Amino acid sequence: MKKGKSFYAFLIEHRELPLLAVLALLLAVVNVRVPGYLANSWLNVLKNGSINMVMCCGMLCVLLVGSIDISTTAVLAFAGAVAGKLMGLGVIQNTFLMFALGILIGAGIGAINGVLMSYGRVIALIVTLGTSYIVRALIPMNWLLGMNKVNPTQLTQAFKDSLINHELFGLPFLVWLAVIVVILTTLFLNYTRTGRNLYAVGSNAEAAQMRGVHLNKIRVLAHTICGASAGLAGIMWLAFYAAIEKGSATGDEMFTIAACVLGGVSVTGGYGKISGVVIGALMVAFIDSAIPQMQIGNSMITEFIKGILLLFAILLNVVLQRISAKQDLAGRNI
Template identity: 35%
Template structure:
């Protein structure tokens, strides 16, 4: 299964390179290093959110509230900046708030045993409603934001914006989390075989709760980064972005059935969508085709996952069947 997963990532990577090559035939400037850097920077929010969504999906759940979480935390960050709150406190505020919003999802799934899709559809609407209440439906624009607030994600270090460096750091941290920590192994165990996980002392509910908290934390951080980079905050910010996040995971080989996936797959899935999003206007194709292309990619990825993912990865205890007795 490990070799199969690696081949899936290699196939997706080759597909991304082929897509870039085809685009370069029509618009050679697309492959310029400066443009590719911009493509990665534009895709960084999707990469960050896809990693959070990945751990949720690994546990057989889904988080459809990530974009609303992002929007609420982004609005709170912009309002805090307008109130004169220092930048370090704003960063701490959005991370804690995002984690708390994720914890609300996790508690409802764990303690109330409500299906995750129902919980996150509900909280998605609630979070958007809270944004409207605290902002009175008004926008916060660039001239209402401090220079320091807007400058942080755009500042460059060694030729890359801070936003890109944050995405790279989170990729590295999640690779370490998944491969080297008991919590990372628990995500696979719960998704691969929740009944077997219980026998090894792993709490399915608690593990799912932690997955939602991680997803919410990343959504909160991304909320500030998004608002500061685009210098605007409003109720419908990142509307529909949760579908791109789920699409990135599915395209990257994260099994909707849980227990199978990788950090590399989630990142490559996000980059695939990022290349498409940036390439369509360049080659003269309407951006509205992005929805059709993304939807087609999801269907193909789900079909491929269904064929290849029947044998779950990282089962910690296989089902045992008593042999039949001949009578």
């Protein structure tokens, strides 16, 4: 009995463990169906998943304070389009400047979202829905891309090589960049006062306010971080795919949110761990890469299977958490 209690207590502490089990199960199934899948594709999963991973880190911060941001992919496309246009015009040639510019643009839009959401008291879903409409509509304006897109010839070779053709310990810089962002987010959320305040605001805003936390400032900060991560993701996108256009990544913000929820982040705020988010993001990237290779019917039913798997994983996660919570209560003899 005692042993059981500690096991379930452990499960409660680590809500992402059931998800890890689901991920392992899926991997096993796919590996049986497509022999050698893991050996062939692990690098592609990491590469394709890293842009989403970066956005997930920002989304985690926003979800933690009980807010949401569905303008991330619009910001991604906008930041990429502006930076790509400037590089095409020859204004910026330096790779680092590109990344700095992307982060700045993203942070700016994120901050606007945050201010409207906190000081303007407009619901986050509405604000970010509005900004995503606006920001995406700016891209085909004549002063930006017009009807053109950014294509490889407009980018410098150094920039195009920066993330894909440089490797460290066998992994391209693209993946390392995501790793760095994850580490920074972990440090920020777990070891700084401001980071802990994000959790405090999300789980109990009034209590946090009593303790002297400036609610609105924290909310604006969370949105700014989310915007910045989306801006960074835009430049990563530009460097990885060497192209960006008005419609880039449309609708993908939902997969960012899905990855966070899969990872056990609460959409009402206050709970969520970076480790869970990393697993969630990997899972989404894995589903994306595995389904076309499974050769189930034609490639058009990817969405169908993606939906079922997402639903299955999310619900299983909930059920497992419920069981562990019940066991926890039983263990306490209440």
